Amino acid sequence: MPECTMIEAIRMALSRALKEDPDVIIFGEDVGIDGGVFRATDGLTQRYGASRVRDTPLSETAIAGMAVGAAAHGLRPVAEIQFTGFLYPALDQLANHASRLRNRTRGRLTCPLVLRAPYGGGIKAPEHHSESTEAMLAHIPGLRVVIPSSPARAYGLLLAAIRDPDPVVFFEPKRLYRAIREPVEDDGMALPINKAVLLREGADVTLVAWGAMITEANEAADQLAEMGISADLIDLASLKPLDRGTIRSSVEKTGRCVIVHEAPLTAGLGAEIAADLAEHCMTSLLAPIRRVTGFDTVMPYFRLEAHYMPDAARILKAVHNVMEFA
Amino acid sequence: MPIQADHELSGVTVFLDPAGLPVLDLPRFARHRETLVALYSAMVRTRTFDAKAISLQRTGRLGTYASSLGQEAVAVGIASAMSDEDVLLPSFREHGAQLWRGVSLEEMFLFWGGDERGNDFAVARQDFPVCIPVASQFPHAAGVALAMVQKGEPGVAVAVGGDGATSKGDFYEALNMVGIWTLPAVFVIANNQWAISVPRVDQTRARALADKAVAAGIPGEQVDGNDVIAVREAIERALVRARSGKGGTLIECLTYRLGDHTTADDASRYRADEEVSSHWSEEPLVRLRAYLVAHHGWAKKDEEALLHGCRDQIEKAAEAYLATPPQPVRSMFEYLYADPTQDQAAQAGELGDA
Numbered sequence: 001m002p003e004c005t006m007i008e009a010i011r012m013a014l015s016r017a018l019k020e021d022p023d024v025i026i027f028g029e030d031v032g033i034d035g036g037v038f039r040a041t042d043g044l045t046q047r048y049g050a051s052r053v054r055d056t057p058l059s060e061t062a063i064a065g066m067a068v069g070a071a072a073h074g075l076r077p078v079a080e081i082q083f084t085g086f087l088y089p090a091l092d093q094l095a096n097h098a099s100r101l102r103n104r105t106r107g108r109l110t111c112p113l114v115l116r117a118p119y120g121g122g123i124k125a126p127e128h129h130s131e132s133t134e135a136m137l138a139h140i141p142g143l144r145v146v147i148p149s150s151p152a153r154a155y156g157l158l159l160a161a162i163r164d165p166d167p168v169v170f171f172e173p174k175r176l177y178r179a180i181r182e183p184v185e186d187d188g189m190a191l192p193i194n195k196a197v198l199l200r201e202g203a204d205v206t207l208v209a210w211g212a213m214i215t216e217a218n219e220a221a222d223q224l225a226e227m228g229i230s231a232d233l234i235d236l237a238s239l240k241p242l243d244r245g246t247i248r249s250s251v252e253k254t255g256r257c258v259i260v261h262e263a264p265l266t267a268g269l270g271a272e273i274a275a276d277l278a279e280h281c282m283t284s285l286l287a288p289i290r291r292v293t294g295f296d297t298v299m300p301y302f303r304l305e306a307h308y309m310p311d312a313a314r315i316l317k318a319v320h321n322v323m324e325f326a
Numbered sequence: 327m328p329i330q331a332d333h334e335l336s337g338v339t340v341f342l343d344p345a346g347l348p349v350l351d352l353p354r355f356a357r358h359r360e361t362l363v364a365l366y367s368a369m370v371r372t373r374t375f376d377a378k379a380i381s382l383q384r385t386g387r388l389g390t391y392a393s394s395l396g397q398e399a400v401a402v403g404i405a406s407a408m409s410d411e412d413v414l415l416p417s418f419r420e421h422g423a424q425l426w427r428g429v430s431l432e433e434m435f436l437f438w439g440g441d442e443r444g445n446d447f448a449v450a451r452q453d454f455p456v457c458i459p460v461a462s463q464f465p466h467a468a469g470v471a472l473a474m475v476q477k478g479e480p481g482v483a484v485a486v487g488g489d490g491a492t493s494k495g496d497f498y499e500a501l502n503m504v505g506i507w508t509l510p511a512v513f514v515i516a517n518n519q520w521a522i523s524v525p526r527v528d529q530t531r532a533r534a535l536a537d538k539a540v541a542a543g544i545p546g547e548q549v550d551g552n553d554v555i556a557v558r559e560a561i562e563r564a565l566v567r568a569r570s571g572k573g574g575t576l577i578e579c580l581t582y583r584l585g586d587h588t589t590a591d592d593a594s595r596y597r598a599d600e601e602v603s604s605h606w607s608e609e610p611l612v613r614l615r616a617y618l619v620a621h622h623g624w625a626k627k628d629e630e631a632l633l634h635g636c637r638d639q640i641e642k643a644a645e646a647y648l649a650t651p652p653q654p655v656r657s658m659f660e661y662l663y664a665d666p667t668q669d670q671a672a673q674a675g676e677l678g679d680a
Contacts, residue, residue, distance in 0.1 A: 066464020
């Protein structure tokens with residue numbers, strides 16, 4: 001089985017989707033001849049034609065709005081927003097239309113679109129290029145929000161997102177685009193987009209993370225193992241809807257939970273997970289739930305970004321804290 | 327040659343003047359009594375619906391309603407030029423267009439009465455529901471037009487917005503897309519001179535809203551939006567152009583909002599009664615009726631029969647709407663996703679048996 005990076009896996013999934021469904025169309029800024037600024041669509045316009053892999057003008061509102069119109073009229077648009085910092089003009093279309101069209105027409109018009117965007121820090125990017133805004137989108141009823149953390153999951157989750165009958169926001173941890181290689185079979189198999197993935201099993205603590213934070217949490221879990229502490233590591237993969245069952249089952253077993261996300265603390269998705277555990281797993285909890293997150297600051301410009309993003313050391317500290325509690 | 331801000335405007339197309347006198351040779355479709363009567367009847371029906379909707383709102387039986395009083399010719403002119411394979415993307419003041427396309431009176435009442443089922447049109451299944459956030463329907467139209475091109479469909483996407491919509495980025499971005507990709511789309515501006523309380527003159531220094539087409543490299547033109555013949559003729563030309571692969575057109579229909587912005591608005595706070603009264607002499611029904619009377623023997627009994635028929639139809643639709651029970655409370659969970667999520671099922675459980 002060929003090994004590939006996440007960006008290659010994404011390209012493979014996009015290519016597969018274009019090949020298997022003539023209604024799939026890709027558009028966005030620089031996705032054509034340039035192949036996207038991260039090369040996610042490299043070669044696709046040459047292979048599938050400029051009418052199916054289209055360069056747009058700089059026009060985030062229209063990119064999202066056209067995706068809504070095209071999806072409602074029978075296409076399966078996969079639109080790219082170049083960076084999450086430039087997603088805000090598209091939010092109007094996502095929140096007011098993409099997420100609502102099925103409901104407001106009682107199912108007459110639907111919106112099977114995917115909006116892809118690289119998110120998160122770690123690549124020393126310019127300002128406005130490194131934010132983690134997934135909670136903002138997960139708050140919108142009617143959307144799905146999906147984030148892969150490995151090449152294989154990027155492939156399977158993206159295929160699922162494209163085939164899904166409803167709008168999916170697909171955030172790609174750009175720090176991982178070329179950081180990991182693993183075998184990915186181009187078999188057209190989708191992964192479920194309502195299930196979290198239990199990446200490793202342990203007995204003492206549950207680590208919940210997604211995107212690039214999986215790498216940090218995994219490293220923390222390795223170090224914990226050396227100290228005789230074993231952790232469940234859950235990759236959420238789907239942030240909306242949230243697979244509460246997998247998280248609850250794990251915490252009922254371990255009694256301890258540390259949630260890790262790169263986004264700011266306040267009103268982040270960790271708060272929802274913590275509240276859910278407080279509501280449903282109180283009697284299983286041996287220690288307070290801890291969150292290791294970005295700070296309630298602007299994402300620092302890149303000389304300081306490493307201090308903002310949670311790392312294995314901060315995760316370890318939080319785990320030791322809950323282990324010491326009980 | 328550079329385009330100057332004070333360049334010559336090409337003029338406003340009008341066939342029937344406010345008194346109903348032809349100022350140009352009428353287009354072919356307007357030479358038939360049957361067609362003109364259909365256009366006139368549709369406008370009368372729209373106005374009758376409007377009056378009933380306002381009366382229902384005033385008596386607490388309908389939600390906030392946006393009147394189309396005075397703008398019936400824009401809506402009817404647009405829809406009467408369209409074919410079944412075209413897609414209408416209206417703002418919230420094109421009742422006449424929706425009715426012509428086949429949306430039922432009962433569906434219209436249901437929608438304005440706060441019930442999503444009013445958007446589940448039995449016919450015109452591909453048409454969009456009214457768009458409440460101003461101008462955000464224009465990008466949808468570009469997307470629908472793109473889908474039509476990709477699928478090789480012969481249709482055209484027709485989006486309608488007001489003068490205020492032309493100040494929004496959505497409008498420019500979508501217009502630009504239509505230009506770049508030569509999309510089969512027609513963008514119509516119902517310039518009724520007021521965006522709630524902001525008059526056209528404070529909306530833009532552009533001399534004509536149609537001039538905004540220049541920036542997108544597509545044709546733009548102005549028509550008398552109170553002359554249903556002029557509106558239909560311009561839309562027909564734009565549709566033919568779009569269907570033949572030549573791309574989009576921007577059409578500005580000059581009209582006037584004779585009513586309040588919505589039933590929640592009081593226009594006397596910001597515009598003088600005299601201004602409104604002066605525009606009553608230009609409204610769209612009078613001129614076509616005058617022409618029908620003068621040239622097609624439209625008699626008092628025809629008028630009475632039409633009014634009676636409209637009222638009867640609308641009363642029946644209103645009764646049917648009022649007799650329709652609300653949807654089950656749980657329906658709020660049922661249409662958000664193709665497959666309701668587990669979270670939704672759990673939350674719906676809080677409703678008990680409702």
